[in-house]
Amino acid sequence: MTDTNASSQWLLLQSLELSWIQVYPSFVFGALTYLIIIVCNLLVSATIAMNKKLHKPMFILLFNLPLSDLLGATAFFPQFLFSILSHNRLISTDACMLQAFLIHVYGTANLLTLAAMAYDRYIAICSPLRYHIIMSPKKLVKIIFFIWFIDFSIMAVLFALFARLTFCSRKMVDLFCNNPSLLKLTCEDKTVNNIYGLVGIVFLQGGTLSIVIYTYAQILRVCVMTNNMDTRKKAIQTCGTHLTVFVILQVNTVFTLLAHRIESASPAMRRLLGLSVLVFPPFLDPMIYGLKLTELKESIQFILRKTLSKLRRE
Template identity: 35%
Template structure:
Protein backbone atom coordinates (compact mmCIF):
# COMPACT_ATOMS: atom_id res chain seq x y z
CA UNK A 1 0.00 0.00 0.00
CA UNK A 2 1.43 3.38 -1.01
CA UNK A 3 0.18 6.66 0.34
CA UNK A 4 0.43 9.01 3.28
CA UNK A 5 -1.30 6.73 5.80
CA UNK A 6 0.79 4.87 8.35
CA UNK A 7 1.21 1.19 7.54
CA UNK A 8 0.53 -0.86 10.66
CA UNK A 9 1.44 -4.41 9.60
CA UNK A 10 4.60 -5.86 11.14
CA UNK A 11 5.04 -8.25 8.19
CA UNK A 12 7.05 -7.13 5.17
CA UNK A 13 7.43 -8.74 1.77
CA UNK A 14 10.85 -9.10 0.16
CA UNK A 15 11.17 -8.50 -3.56
CA UNK A 16 14.01 -11.04 -3.81
CA UNK A 17 15.94 -12.00 -6.93
CA UNK A 18 14.14 -12.03 -10.24
CA UNK A 19 15.13 -15.52 -11.40
CA UNK A 20 13.32 -18.18 -13.42
CA UNK A 21 12.20 -21.45 -11.81
CA UNK A 22 14.90 -23.61 -13.41
CA UNK A 23 17.63 -21.53 -11.72
CA UNK A 24 15.99 -21.48 -8.28
CA UNK A 25 17.55 -24.63 -6.82
CA UNK A 26 20.96 -24.30 -8.57
CA UNK A 27 21.23 -20.81 -7.02
CA UNK A 28 20.06 -22.16 -3.66
CA UNK A 29 22.73 -24.89 -3.61
CA UNK A 30 25.42 -22.51 -4.88
CA UNK A 31 24.75 -20.11 -2.01
CA UNK A 32 24.62 -23.05 0.42
CA UNK A 33 28.03 -24.27 -0.82
CA UNK A 34 29.51 -20.77 -0.49
CA UNK A 35 28.09 -20.41 3.02
CA UNK A 36 29.31 -23.81 4.20
CA UNK A 37 32.76 -23.13 2.75
CA UNK A 38 33.15 -19.83 4.58
CA UNK A 39 31.76 -21.39 7.79
CA UNK A 40 34.29 -24.22 7.73
CA UNK A 41 37.28 -22.06 6.77
CA UNK A 42 36.61 -19.20 9.19
CA UNK A 43 35.62 -21.37 12.15
CA UNK A 44 38.65 -23.57 11.42
CA UNK A 45 41.00 -20.57 11.58
CA UNK A 46 39.42 -19.32 14.83
CA UNK A 47 39.59 -22.75 16.52
CA UNK A 48 43.19 -23.28 15.39
CA UNK A 49 44.30 -19.89 16.73
CA UNK A 50 42.52 -20.47 20.07
CA UNK A 51 43.94 -23.99 20.54
CA UNK A 52 47.55 -23.29 19.51
CA UNK A 53 49.42 -21.32 22.18
CA UNK A 54 52.13 -20.36 19.69
CA UNK A 55 49.47 -18.42 17.76
CA UNK A 56 48.37 -16.36 20.77
CA UNK A 57 49.93 -13.24 19.28
CA UNK A 58 48.52 -9.78 18.40
CA UNK A 59 48.49 -10.43 14.65
CA UNK A 60 46.30 -13.51 15.06
CA UNK A 61 43.84 -11.61 17.26
CA UNK A 62 43.22 -9.46 14.17
CA UNK A 63 42.68 -12.62 12.08
CA UNK A 64 40.07 -13.77 14.62
CA UNK A 65 38.36 -10.37 14.48
CA UNK A 66 38.13 -10.62 10.71
CA UNK A 67 36.80 -14.19 10.78
CA UNK A 68 34.22 -13.45 13.50
CA UNK A 69 33.03 -10.43 11.54
CA UNK A 70 32.77 -12.47 8.32
CA UNK A 71 30.79 -15.18 10.13
CA UNK A 72 28.33 -12.69 11.63
CA UNK A 73 27.87 -10.71 8.42
CA UNK A 74 27.19 -13.76 6.28
CA UNK A 75 25.12 -15.70 8.83
CA UNK A 76 22.56 -12.89 9.02
CA UNK A 77 22.42 -12.69 5.22
CA UNK A 78 22.90 -16.03 3.46
CA UNK A 79 20.56 -18.43 5.37
CA UNK A 80 17.76 -15.88 5.04
CA UNK A 81 18.58 -15.42 1.36
CA UNK A 82 18.44 -19.19 0.77
CA UNK A 83 15.07 -19.33 2.54
CA UNK A 84 13.67 -16.53 0.38
CA UNK A 85 14.92 -18.08 -2.87
CA UNK A 86 12.68 -21.14 -2.39
CA UNK A 87 9.81 -19.36 -0.59
CA UNK A 88 6.70 -17.76 -2.03
CA UNK A 89 5.77 -15.20 -0.84
CA UNK A 90 9.00 -13.95 0.73
CA UNK A 91 7.86 -12.62 4.10
CA UNK A 92 9.88 -11.20 6.98
CA UNK A 93 8.91 -9.34 10.15
CA UNK A 94 9.93 -5.71 10.54
CA UNK A 95 12.01 -6.57 13.65
CA UNK A 96 13.89 -9.30 11.77
CA UNK A 97 14.49 -6.95 8.87
CA UNK A 98 15.92 -4.25 11.16
CA UNK A 99 18.12 -6.85 12.89
CA UNK A 100 19.47 -8.08 9.55
CA UNK A 101 20.16 -4.51 8.42
CA UNK A 102 21.88 -3.69 11.73
CA UNK A 103 24.16 -6.75 11.60
CA UNK A 104 24.88 -6.24 7.91
CA UNK A 105 25.86 -2.58 8.28
CA UNK A 106 27.93 -3.42 11.37
CA UNK A 107 29.71 -6.08 9.30
CA UNK A 108 30.55 -3.54 6.60
CA UNK A 109 31.71 -0.89 9.04
CA UNK A 110 33.77 -3.32 11.16
CA UNK A 111 35.40 -4.73 8.01
CA UNK A 112 36.82 -1.29 7.21
CA UNK A 113 37.92 -0.69 10.81
CA UNK A 114 39.65 -4.07 11.18
CA UNK A 115 41.47 -3.69 7.86
CA UNK A 116 42.73 -0.26 9.01
CA UNK A 117 44.21 -1.89 12.13
CA UNK A 118 45.73 -4.67 10.01
CA UNK A 119 47.34 -2.05 7.74
CA UNK A 120 48.89 -0.36 10.79
CA UNK A 121 50.06 -3.76 12.04
CA UNK A 122 51.76 -4.46 8.70
CA UNK A 123 53.38 -1.00 8.72
CA UNK A 124 54.88 -1.55 12.20
CA UNK A 125 56.02 -5.10 11.31
CA UNK A 126 57.76 -3.99 8.10
CA UNK A 127 59.06 -0.53 8.99
CA UNK A 128 59.80 -1.03 12.71
CA UNK A 129 60.45 -4.78 13.11
CA UNK A 130 62.66 -4.40 16.21
CA UNK A 131 59.96 -2.39 17.99
CA UNK A 132 57.02 -4.49 16.79
CA UNK A 133 56.58 -6.50 20.01
CA UNK A 134 56.70 -3.39 22.17
CA UNK A 135 54.27 -1.39 19.99
CA UNK A 136 51.74 -4.03 18.89
CA UNK A 137 51.20 -5.68 22.25
CA UNK A 138 48.21 -7.90 22.95
CA UNK A 139 46.70 -5.13 25.07
CA UNK A 140 47.12 -2.59 22.24
CA UNK A 141 45.52 -4.86 19.65
CA UNK A 142 42.63 -5.76 21.97
CA UNK A 143 42.06 -2.05 22.70
CA UNK A 144 42.11 -1.22 18.97
CA UNK A 145 39.75 -4.13 18.23
CA UNK A 146 37.26 -3.07 20.93
CA UNK A 147 37.44 0.50 19.62
CA UNK A 148 36.75 -0.70 16.06
CA UNK A 149 33.70 -2.73 17.11
CA UNK A 150 32.46 0.00 19.47
CA UNK A 151 32.73 2.70 16.80
CA UNK A 152 30.94 0.48 14.27
CA UNK A 153 28.11 -0.35 16.67
CA UNK A 154 27.67 3.32 17.61
CA UNK A 155 27.59 4.60 14.01
CA UNK A 156 25.19 1.87 12.88
CA UNK A 157 22.94 2.32 15.94
CA UNK A 158 22.43 5.99 15.03
CA UNK A 159 21.93 5.04 11.35
CA UNK A 160 19.16 2.52 12.11
CA UNK A 161 17.78 4.57 15.00
CA UNK A 162 16.96 7.38 12.59
CA UNK A 163 15.15 4.88 10.36
CA UNK A 164 13.03 2.98 12.92
CA UNK A 165 11.57 6.30 14.19
CA UNK A 166 9.83 6.75 10.81
CA UNK A 167 6.26 5.65 10.23
CA UNK A 168 5.68 3.26 7.34
CA UNK A 169 3.29 3.55 4.41
CA UNK A 170 4.64 0.60 2.40
CA UNK A 171 5.25 -3.06 3.15
CA UNK A 172 7.47 -4.21 0.25
CA UNK A 173 11.26 -4.29 0.59
CA UNK A 174 12.50 -3.55 -2.93
CA UNK A 175 15.56 -5.71 -2.41
CA UNK A 176 16.73 -9.28 -1.79
CA UNK A 177 17.91 -8.37 1.73
CA UNK A 178 17.31 -5.73 4.37
CA UNK A 179 19.50 -2.65 4.60
CA UNK A 180 19.02 0.90 5.86
CA UNK A 181 18.11 2.40 2.48
CA UNK A 182 15.48 -0.27 1.82
CA UNK A 183 13.97 0.29 5.27
CA UNK A 184 13.62 4.07 5.12
CA UNK A 185 12.15 3.76 1.62
CA UNK A 186 9.15 2.14 3.35
CA UNK A 187 8.25 5.56 4.76
CA UNK A 188 6.41 8.43 3.12
CA UNK A 189 7.88 10.92 5.61
CA UNK A 190 10.71 13.34 4.86
CA UNK A 191 13.93 11.30 5.01
CA UNK A 192 16.37 14.18 4.48
CA UNK A 193 17.97 13.58 7.90
CA UNK A 194 18.44 9.90 7.04
CA UNK A 195 20.08 10.76 3.73
CA UNK A 196 22.38 13.35 5.33
CA UNK A 197 23.50 11.01 8.12
CA UNK A 198 23.81 8.12 5.66
CA UNK A 199 26.08 10.27 3.50
CA UNK A 200 28.09 11.33 6.57
CA UNK A 201 28.38 7.67 7.68
CA UNK A 202 29.55 6.55 4.23
CA UNK A 203 32.01 9.41 3.70
CA UNK A 204 33.47 9.01 7.20
CA UNK A 205 33.89 5.25 6.83
CA UNK A 206 35.33 5.22 3.32
CA UNK A 207 37.53 8.30 3.69
CA UNK A 208 39.01 7.12 7.01
CA UNK A 209 39.77 3.63 5.70
CA UNK A 210 41.06 4.80 2.31
CA UNK A 211 43.11 7.59 3.88
CA UNK A 212 44.61 5.39 6.61
CA UNK A 213 45.47 2.56 4.25
CA UNK A 214 46.87 4.95 1.60
CA UNK A 215 49.13 6.63 4.19
CA UNK A 216 50.41 3.35 5.68
CA UNK A 217 51.10 1.80 2.28
CA UNK A 218 52.79 4.97 1.04
CA UNK A 219 55.10 4.93 4.06
CA UNK A 220 55.81 1.22 3.55
CA UNK A 221 56.65 1.91 -0.12
CA UNK A 222 58.99 4.78 0.86
CA UNK A 223 60.81 2.61 3.42
CA UNK A 224 61.21 -0.21 0.89
CA UNK A 225 62.44 2.21 -1.77
CA UNK A 226 64.97 3.99 0.45
CA UNK A 227 66.41 0.90 2.16
CA UNK A 228 66.60 -1.17 -1.05
CA UNK A 229 66.63 -4.35 1.01
CA UNK A 230 65.55 -7.37 -1.06
CA UNK A 231 64.40 -9.36 1.96
CA UNK A 232 62.37 -6.40 3.25
CA UNK A 233 60.81 -5.83 -0.17
CA UNK A 234 59.82 -9.50 -0.48
CA UNK A 235 58.29 -9.44 3.00
CA UNK A 236 56.36 -6.26 2.19
CA UNK A 237 55.10 -7.63 -1.14
CA UNK A 238 54.03 -10.94 0.40
CA UNK A 239 52.21 -9.55 3.43
CA UNK A 240 50.73 -6.40 1.88
CA UNK A 241 49.55 -7.69 -1.51
CA UNK A 242 46.83 -9.97 -0.07
CA UNK A 243 45.63 -7.29 2.35
CA UNK A 244 45.44 -4.70 -0.44
CA UNK A 245 43.65 -7.00 -2.92
CA UNK A 246 41.00 -7.97 -0.36
CA UNK A 247 40.53 -4.36 0.67
CA UNK A 248 40.07 -3.23 -2.94
CA UNK A 249 37.52 -6.01 -3.59
CA UNK A 250 35.55 -4.99 -0.50
CA UNK A 251 35.91 -1.30 -1.33
CA UNK A 252 34.65 -1.49 -4.91
CA UNK A 253 31.81 -3.90 -4.21
CA UNK A 254 30.73 -1.56 -1.39
CA UNK A 255 31.01 1.47 -3.67
CA UNK A 256 29.01 -0.30 -6.36
CA UNK A 257 26.22 -1.16 -3.92
CA UNK A 258 25.97 2.44 -2.67
CA UNK A 259 26.06 3.92 -6.19
CA UNK A 260 23.47 1.49 -7.57
CA UNK A 261 21.00 2.46 -4.81
CA UNK A 262 20.82 5.81 -6.68
CA UNK A 263 20.06 4.04 -9.98
CA UNK A 264 16.85 1.98 -9.61
CA UNK A 265 17.08 0.74 -13.20
CA UNK A 266 19.73 -1.83 -12.16
CA UNK A 267 18.18 -3.63 -9.15
CA UNK A 268 19.60 -7.09 -9.89
CA UNK A 269 23.15 -5.74 -10.27
CA UNK A 270 22.82 -3.91 -6.95
CA UNK A 271 21.66 -7.08 -5.19
CA UNK A 272 24.52 -9.08 -6.69
CA UNK A 273 27.11 -6.45 -5.69
CA UNK A 274 25.89 -6.57 -2.11
CA UNK A 275 26.12 -10.37 -1.96
CA UNK A 276 29.64 -10.27 -3.42
CA UNK A 277 30.60 -7.65 -0.80
CA UNK A 278 29.74 -10.22 1.87
CA UNK A 279 30.87 -13.54 0.44
CA UNK A 280 34.02 -12.86 -1.60
CA UNK A 281 36.22 -11.43 1.20
CA UNK A 282 34.76 -13.91 3.72
CA UNK A 283 35.84 -16.86 1.56
CA UNK A 284 39.20 -15.40 0.54
CA UNK A 285 40.32 -14.03 3.92
CA UNK A 286 41.09 -17.33 5.71
CA UNK A 287 42.66 -18.87 2.59
CA UNK A 288 44.96 -15.97 1.71
CA UNK A 289 45.96 -15.03 5.25
CA UNK A 290 46.50 -18.65 6.27
CA UNK A 291 48.62 -19.38 3.22
CA UNK A 292 50.67 -16.19 3.50
CA UNK A 293 51.28 -16.35 7.25
CA UNK A 294 54.09 -18.82 7.89
CA UNK A 295 53.16 -19.83 11.47
CA UNK A 296 49.51 -20.40 10.60
CA UNK A 297 50.40 -22.24 7.40
CA UNK A 298 52.80 -24.53 9.25
CA UNK A 299 50.16 -25.44 11.84
CA UNK A 300 47.62 -26.24 9.13
CA UNK A 301 50.16 -28.43 7.29
CA UNK A 302 51.03 -30.23 10.55
CA UNK A 303 47.37 -30.98 11.30
CA UNK A 304 46.69 -32.34 7.80
CA UNK A 305 49.95 -34.38 7.88
CA UNK A 306 48.97 -36.01 11.19
CA UNK A 307 45.49 -36.86 9.85
CA UNK A 308 46.93 -38.40 6.71
CA UNK A 309 49.42 -40.49 8.74
CA UNK A 310 46.65 -41.75 11.08
CA UNK A 311 44.21 -42.52 8.29
Protein backbone atom coordinates in the same frame (compact mmCIF):
# COMPACT_ATOMS: atom_id res chain seq x y z
CA MET B 1 -0.56 2.63 3.12
CA THR B 2 0.98 4.06 6.25
CA ASP B 3 1.24 1.81 9.25
CA THR B 4 2.19 3.39 12.57
CA ASN B 5 2.87 -0.02 14.03
CA ALA B 6 5.81 -0.91 11.78
CA SER B 7 6.93 -3.83 13.95
CA SER B 8 3.76 -5.76 13.04
CA GLN B 9 4.36 -5.53 9.30
CA TRP B 10 5.62 -8.15 6.94
CA LEU B 11 7.93 -6.83 4.26
CA LEU B 12 8.27 -8.28 0.78
CA LEU B 13 11.82 -8.79 -0.46
CA GLN B 14 12.60 -8.54 -4.17
CA SER B 15 11.65 -11.67 -6.10
CA LEU B 16 14.41 -14.14 -6.96
CA GLU B 17 12.65 -14.88 -10.26
CA LEU B 18 13.58 -18.56 -10.17
CA SER B 19 11.71 -21.18 -12.17
CA TRP B 20 10.90 -24.54 -10.56
CA ILE B 21 13.81 -26.07 -12.47
CA GLN B 22 16.24 -23.55 -10.99
CA VAL B 23 15.10 -23.83 -7.35
CA TYR B 24 17.06 -26.89 -6.23
CA PRO B 25 20.31 -26.14 -8.12
CA SER B 26 20.20 -22.58 -6.69
CA PHE B 27 19.58 -23.91 -3.18
CA VAL B 28 22.41 -26.45 -3.43
CA PHE B 29 24.82 -23.83 -4.81
CA GLY B 30 23.87 -21.35 -2.08
CA ALA B 31 24.09 -23.97 0.67
CA LEU B 32 27.52 -25.16 -0.53
CA THR B 33 28.77 -21.56 -0.65
CA TYR B 34 27.55 -20.94 2.90
CA LEU B 35 29.07 -24.23 4.09
CA ILE B 36 32.46 -23.36 2.54
CA ILE B 37 32.32 -19.91 4.16
CA ILE B 38 31.59 -21.43 7.59
CA VAL B 39 34.24 -24.17 7.36
CA CYS B 40 37.01 -21.93 5.99
CA ASN B 41 36.41 -19.07 8.41
CA LEU B 42 36.08 -21.38 11.41
CA LEU B 43 39.29 -23.13 10.34
CA VAL B 44 41.20 -19.84 10.23
CA SER B 45 39.74 -18.76 13.59
CA ALA B 46 40.46 -22.09 15.26
CA THR B 47 44.00 -22.20 13.87
CA ILE B 48 44.82 -18.75 15.25
CA ALA B 49 43.20 -19.55 18.60
CA MET B 50 44.91 -22.94 19.06
CA ASN B 51 48.43 -22.14 17.84
CA LYS B 52 50.42 -20.06 20.34
CA LYS B 53 52.94 -19.17 17.63
CA LEU B 54 50.18 -17.16 15.96
CA HIS B 55 49.36 -15.16 19.07
CA LYS B 56 50.94 -12.08 17.55
CA PRO B 57 49.30 -8.68 16.94
CA MET B 58 48.82 -9.25 13.20
CA PHE B 59 47.08 -12.62 13.66
CA ILE B 60 45.07 -11.47 16.68
CA LEU B 61 43.73 -8.61 14.58
CA LEU B 62 43.17 -11.03 11.70
CA PHE B 63 41.10 -13.21 14.10
CA ASN B 64 38.38 -10.51 13.99
CA LEU B 65 38.00 -10.81 10.22
CA PRO B 66 36.56 -14.36 10.06
CA LEU B 67 34.30 -13.51 13.02
CA SER B 68 32.73 -10.57 11.17
CA ASP B 69 32.63 -12.59 7.91
CA LEU B 70 30.69 -15.34 9.70
CA LEU B 71 28.35 -12.73 11.17
CA GLY B 72 27.58 -11.24 7.76
CA ALA B 73 27.13 -14.59 6.02
CA THR B 74 24.89 -15.96 8.80
CA ALA B 75 22.76 -12.82 8.76
CA PHE B 76 22.11 -13.37 5.05
CA PHE B 77 22.33 -17.01 3.92
CA PRO B 78 19.85 -18.90 6.19
CA GLN B 79 16.95 -16.57 5.36
CA PHE B 80 17.98 -16.46 1.70
CA LEU B 81 18.16 -20.25 1.40
CA PHE B 82 14.82 -20.69 3.19
CA SER B 83 13.15 -18.26 0.78
CA ILE B 84 14.54 -20.19 -2.21
CA LEU B 85 12.95 -23.46 -1.06
CA SER B 86 9.71 -21.98 0.21
CA HIS B 87 9.22 -19.44 -2.61
CA ASN B 88 8.32 -17.10 0.22
CA ARG B 89 9.94 -13.67 0.06
CA LEU B 90 8.10 -12.30 3.10
CA ILE B 91 10.13 -11.24 6.13
CA SER B 92 8.91 -9.65 9.35
CA THR B 93 9.94 -6.08 10.05
CA ASP B 94 11.81 -7.12 13.20
CA ALA B 95 13.72 -9.86 11.35
CA CYS B 96 14.47 -7.44 8.51
CA MET B 97 15.78 -4.78 10.89
CA LEU B 98 17.96 -7.37 12.64
CA GLN B 99 19.33 -8.67 9.34
CA ALA B 100 20.12 -5.14 8.14
CA PHE B 101 21.79 -4.25 11.45
CA LEU B 102 24.01 -7.35 11.45
CA ILE B 103 24.96 -6.95 7.79
CA HIS B 104 26.02 -3.33 8.37
CA VAL B 105 27.93 -4.36 11.51
CA TYR B 106 29.75 -7.00 9.44
CA GLY B 107 30.80 -4.53 6.73
CA THR B 108 31.93 -1.89 9.20
CA ALA B 109 33.87 -4.41 11.31
CA ASN B 110 35.73 -5.60 8.21
CA LEU B 111 36.69 -2.08 7.17
CA LEU B 112 37.89 -1.10 10.65
CA THR B 113 39.76 -4.39 11.15
CA LEU B 114 41.58 -4.02 7.82
CA ALA B 115 42.50 -0.41 8.71
CA ALA B 116 43.91 -1.65 12.05
CA MET B 117 45.87 -4.37 10.25
CA ALA B 118 47.32 -1.75 7.88
CA TYR B 119 48.48 0.24 10.91
CA ASP B 120 50.02 -2.92 12.39
CA ARG B 121 51.98 -3.63 9.18
CA TYR B 122 53.09 0.01 9.07
CA ILE B 123 54.57 -0.21 12.58
CA ALA B 124 56.12 -3.64 11.92
CA ILE B 125 57.91 -2.52 8.74
CA CYS B 126 58.61 1.17 9.41
CA SER B 127 59.44 0.94 13.15
CA PRO B 128 60.48 -2.70 13.73
CA LEU B 129 62.57 -1.97 16.85
CA ARG B 130 59.61 -0.30 18.58
CA TYR B 131 56.99 -2.73 17.27
CA HIS B 132 56.47 -4.74 20.46
CA ILE B 133 56.34 -1.56 22.54
CA ILE B 134 53.78 0.17 20.32
CA MET B 135 51.73 -2.97 19.60
CA SER B 136 51.76 -4.18 23.21
CA PRO B 137 49.01 -6.55 24.45
CA LYS B 138 47.36 -3.62 26.26
CA LYS B 139 47.36 -1.48 23.08
CA LEU B 140 46.05 -4.42 21.06
CA VAL B 141 43.11 -4.92 23.42
CA LYS B 142 42.28 -1.22 23.11
CA ILE B 143 42.38 -1.37 19.31
CA ILE B 144 40.06 -4.40 19.17
CA PHE B 145 37.71 -2.84 21.74
CA PHE B 146 37.49 0.39 19.72
CA ILE B 147 36.87 -1.52 16.47
CA TRP B 148 33.74 -3.15 17.87
CA PHE B 149 32.69 -0.19 20.05
CA ILE B 150 32.82 2.25 17.12
CA ASP B 151 31.10 -0.32 14.88
CA PHE B 152 28.14 -1.01 17.20
CA SER B 153 27.83 2.67 18.22
CA ILE B 154 27.58 3.93 14.63
CA MET B 155 25.10 1.22 13.66
CA ALA B 156 23.01 1.66 16.82
CA VAL B 157 22.55 5.37 16.08
CA LEU B 158 21.86 4.64 12.39
CA PHE B 159 19.03 2.23 13.18
CA ALA B 160 17.74 4.30 16.11
CA LEU B 161 17.24 7.16 13.63
CA PHE B 162 15.41 4.78 11.32
CA ALA B 163 13.17 3.36 14.09
CA ARG B 164 11.40 6.73 14.48
CA LEU B 165 10.09 6.54 10.89
CA THR B 166 6.98 4.75 9.65
CA PHE B 167 6.48 2.79 6.43
CA CYS B 168 4.21 3.73 3.54
CA SER B 169 5.28 0.73 1.44
CA ARG B 170 6.26 -2.84 2.16
CA LYS B 171 7.98 -3.87 -1.07
CA MET B 172 11.78 -3.94 -0.75
CA VAL B 173 13.95 -3.13 -3.76
CA ASP B 174 16.71 -5.55 -2.74
CA LEU B 175 17.19 -9.28 -2.18
CA PHE B 176 18.05 -8.71 1.49
CA CYS B 177 17.46 -6.04 4.12
CA ASN B 178 19.77 -3.05 4.37
CA ASN B 179 19.48 0.56 5.49
CA PRO B 180 19.21 2.20 2.01
CA SER B 181 16.44 -0.20 0.97
CA LEU B 182 14.55 0.25 4.24
CA LEU B 183 14.69 4.04 3.91
CA LYS B 184 13.00 3.77 0.52
CA LEU B 185 9.94 2.27 2.24
CA THR B 186 9.16 5.41 4.25
CA CYS B 187 7.56 8.59 2.96
CA GLU B 188 8.60 10.75 5.92
CA ASP B 189 11.37 13.34 5.97
CA LYS B 190 14.66 11.40 5.83
CA THR B 191 17.02 14.37 5.82
CA VAL B 192 18.61 13.52 9.19
CA ASN B 193 19.03 9.88 8.18
CA ASN B 194 20.60 10.80 4.85
CA ILE B 195 23.02 13.30 6.42
CA TYR B 196 24.06 10.80 9.11
CA GLY B 197 24.44 8.09 6.45
CA LEU B 198 26.66 10.29 4.27
CA VAL B 199 28.79 11.34 7.25
CA GLY B 200 29.11 7.67 8.20
CA ILE B 201 30.19 6.72 4.68
CA VAL B 202 32.80 9.50 4.58
CA PHE B 203 34.09 8.54 8.04
CA LEU B 204 34.20 4.78 7.45
CA GLN B 205 35.04 4.52 3.76
CA GLY B 206 37.15 7.67 3.56
CA GLY B 207 38.78 7.20 6.95
CA THR B 208 39.85 3.61 6.42
CA LEU B 209 40.98 4.37 2.86
CA SER B 210 43.10 7.29 4.12
CA ILE B 211 44.75 5.09 6.75
CA VAL B 212 45.56 2.38 4.19
CA ILE B 213 46.91 4.87 1.62
CA TYR B 214 49.12 6.62 4.19
CA THR B 215 50.47 3.43 5.78
CA TYR B 216 51.18 1.80 2.42
CA ALA B 217 52.90 4.92 1.11
CA GLN B 218 55.23 4.77 4.13
CA ILE B 219 55.75 1.03 3.71
CA LEU B 220 56.55 1.52 0.02
CA ARG B 221 59.08 4.23 0.92
CA VAL B 222 60.83 1.92 3.39
CA CYS B 223 60.83 -0.98 0.91
CA VAL B 224 62.42 1.23 -1.77
CA MET B 225 65.06 2.56 0.63
CA THR B 226 66.01 -0.75 2.28
CA ASN B 227 68.62 -3.10 0.85
CA ASN B 228 67.37 -6.06 2.83
CA MET B 229 65.66 -8.40 0.37
CA ASP B 230 64.10 -10.51 3.14
CA THR B 231 62.39 -7.44 4.59
CA ARG B 232 61.17 -6.48 1.14
CA LYS B 233 59.85 -9.96 0.42
CA LYS B 234 58.05 -10.24 3.76
CA ALA B 235 56.53 -6.78 3.34
CA ILE B 236 55.27 -7.55 -0.17
CA GLN B 237 53.82 -10.91 0.95
CA THR B 238 51.89 -9.67 4.00
CA CYS B 239 50.92 -6.29 2.57
CA GLY B 240 49.92 -7.72 -0.81
CA THR B 241 47.54 -10.14 0.90
CA HIS B 242 46.04 -7.42 3.07
CA LEU B 243 45.69 -4.99 0.17
CA THR B 244 43.90 -7.59 -1.98
CA VAL B 245 41.31 -8.23 0.73
CA PHE B 246 40.86 -4.50 1.41
CA VAL B 247 40.41 -3.60 -2.27
CA ILE B 248 37.80 -6.36 -2.79
CA LEU B 249 35.73 -5.10 0.16
CA GLN B 250 36.22 -1.39 -0.55
CA VAL B 251 35.33 -1.61 -4.26
CA ASN B 252 32.27 -3.81 -3.64
CA THR B 253 30.98 -1.55 -0.86
CA VAL B 254 31.56 1.75 -2.66
CA PHE B 255 29.85 0.63 -5.87
CA THR B 256 26.91 -0.82 -3.91
CA LEU B 257 26.41 2.43 -1.97
CA LEU B 258 26.70 4.49 -5.15
CA ALA B 259 24.15 2.28 -6.90
CA HIS B 260 21.65 3.10 -4.15
CA ARG B 261 22.34 6.84 -4.42
CA ILE B 262 22.06 7.00 -8.24
CA GLU B 263 18.43 6.70 -9.31
CA SER B 264 19.32 5.74 -12.89
CA ALA B 265 21.45 2.77 -11.75
CA SER B 266 20.31 -0.62 -13.00
CA PRO B 267 18.27 -2.42 -10.27
CA ALA B 268 19.71 -5.79 -11.37
CA MET B 269 23.26 -4.43 -11.15
CA ARG B 270 22.55 -2.95 -7.71
CA ARG B 271 21.26 -6.29 -6.42
CA LEU B 272 24.24 -8.13 -7.89
CA LEU B 273 26.65 -5.68 -6.23
CA GLY B 274 24.79 -6.05 -2.93
CA LEU B 275 25.11 -9.83 -3.06
CA SER B 276 28.81 -9.57 -3.93
CA VAL B 277 29.50 -7.69 -0.67
CA LEU B 278 27.95 -10.56 1.30
CA VAL B 279 29.45 -13.43 -0.71
CA PHE B 280 32.93 -12.54 -1.98
CA PRO B 281 34.68 -11.19 1.15
CA PRO B 282 33.54 -14.03 3.48
CA PHE B 283 34.31 -16.58 0.75
CA LEU B 284 37.67 -15.20 -0.38
CA ASP B 285 39.16 -13.73 2.84
CA PRO B 286 40.07 -17.04 4.55
CA MET B 287 41.38 -18.51 1.30
CA ILE B 288 43.56 -15.49 0.49
CA TYR B 289 45.03 -15.30 4.00
CA GLY B 290 45.24 -19.07 4.40
CA LEU B 291 47.19 -19.49 1.16
CA LYS B 292 49.35 -16.36 1.24
CA LEU B 293 50.49 -16.06 4.87
CA THR B 294 53.12 -18.78 5.33
CA GLU B 295 52.78 -19.11 9.11
CA LEU B 296 49.01 -19.40 8.92
CA LYS B 297 49.13 -21.80 5.96
CA GLU B 298 51.59 -24.11 7.71
CA SER B 299 49.50 -24.09 10.89
CA ILE B 300 46.32 -24.90 8.95
CA GLN B 301 48.08 -27.75 7.13
CA PHE B 302 49.36 -29.11 10.45
CA ILE B 303 45.87 -29.06 12.01
CA LEU B 304 44.33 -30.72 8.94
CA ARG B 305 47.02 -33.45 8.88
CA LYS B 306 46.57 -34.05 12.60
CA THR B 307 42.78 -34.25 12.27
CA LEU B 308 42.94 -36.62 9.28
CA SER B 309 45.48 -38.82 11.09
CA LYS B 310 43.19 -39.04 14.11
CA LEU B 311 40.18 -39.92 11.94
CA ARG B 312 42.15 -42.71 10.21
CA ARG B 313 43.17 -44.24 13.55
CA GLU B 314 39.56 -44.27 14.68
